Amino acid sequence: MIIETIFSTLDASGRPNFAPMGVLWGEEEVIVRPFRSTHTCRNLLATGYGVANVTDDVLAFVQSALDDVVLPHFPAISVPGVVFQGACYWRELAVVAAAETAERAEVRCRVVGRGWQRDFLGFCRARSAVIEATILATRLHLHDRETVLEELRRYGKIVRKTGNDAERVAFERVAEFVRRWLSDRGG
Numbered sequence: 001m002i003i004e005t006i007f008s009t010l011d012a013s014g015r016p017n018f019a020p021m022g023v024l025w026g027e028e029e030v031i032v033r034p035f036r037s038t039h040t041c042r043n044l045l046a047t048g049y050g051v052a053n054v055t056d057d058v059l060a061f062v063q064s065a066l067d068d069v070v071l072p073h074f075p076a077i078s079v080p081g082v083v084f085q086g087a088c089y090w091r092e093l094a095v096v097a098a099a100e101t102a103e104r105a106e107v108r109c110r111v112v113g114r115g116w117q118r119d120f121l122g123f124c125r126a127r128s129a130v131i132e133a134t135i136l137a138t139r140l141h142l143h144d145r146e147t148v149l150e151e152l153r154r155y156g157k158i159v160r161k162t163g164n165d166a167e168r169v170a171f172e173r174v175a176e177f178v179r180r181w182l183s184d185r186g187g
């Protein structure tokens with residue numbers, strides 16, 4: 001099953017990078033499929049280590065996807081890497097094999113460490129809607145303007161109906177990013 005994580009890596013100078021990544025989740029092995037254009041792909045292949053953070057903090061998904069922020073973190077235990085401070089739980093990963101296509105890498109990682117801070121509460125429609133809107137915002141070039149606006153309206157309705165302030169703030173950041181992207185392209 002693909003689980004949406006905030007994936008952390010270090011670059012060659014040791015600077016942490018955070019990005020949402022859907023990973024194929026297993027207890028012993030995790031498979032990451034980053035596009036080759038991402039920092040995550042470059043860092044993971046160069047260092048051989050990463051951390052898959054599971055969190056319900058949707059603003060962190062938005063910020064790490066759309067703004068180049070270094071999220072609050074602390075050192076991982078079993079790999080050279082960092083854990084997102086807002087992680088409910090996480091897996092520390094060592095790369096065992098990588099295959100690359102023109103677009104993506106498929107990176108098989110062994111779970112070499114793990115940690116837990118708090119329970120993941122459960123399903124929440126507003127949080128799922130923010131995650132979907134963030135995915136949309138990272139793939140705007142693949143859709144036409146009408147589709148983007150329609151999807152954004154649909155997710156916005158769910159967030160307004162079922163979310164709290166945290167989800168509304170996170171969604172507004174995505175909506176602002178999308179509006180700016182469309183207006184830069186003459187929309």
Ligand SMILES: Cc1cc2nc3c(=O)[nH]c(=O)nc-3n(C[C@H](O)[C@H](O)[C@H](O)COP(=O)(O)O)c2cc1C
Pocket residue numbers: 004017018019020021022023033034035036037038039040041061064065066131134135138
């Ligand atoms: C929930 C979610 C899942 C994502 N999964 C992937 C993924 O599996 N592979 C990928 O390359 N990008 C994925 N993305 C897009 C990246 O997070 C986005 O391109 C990000 O800016 C890459 O950051 P980086 O260059 O710092 O690694 C996902 C985005 C979201 C919101």
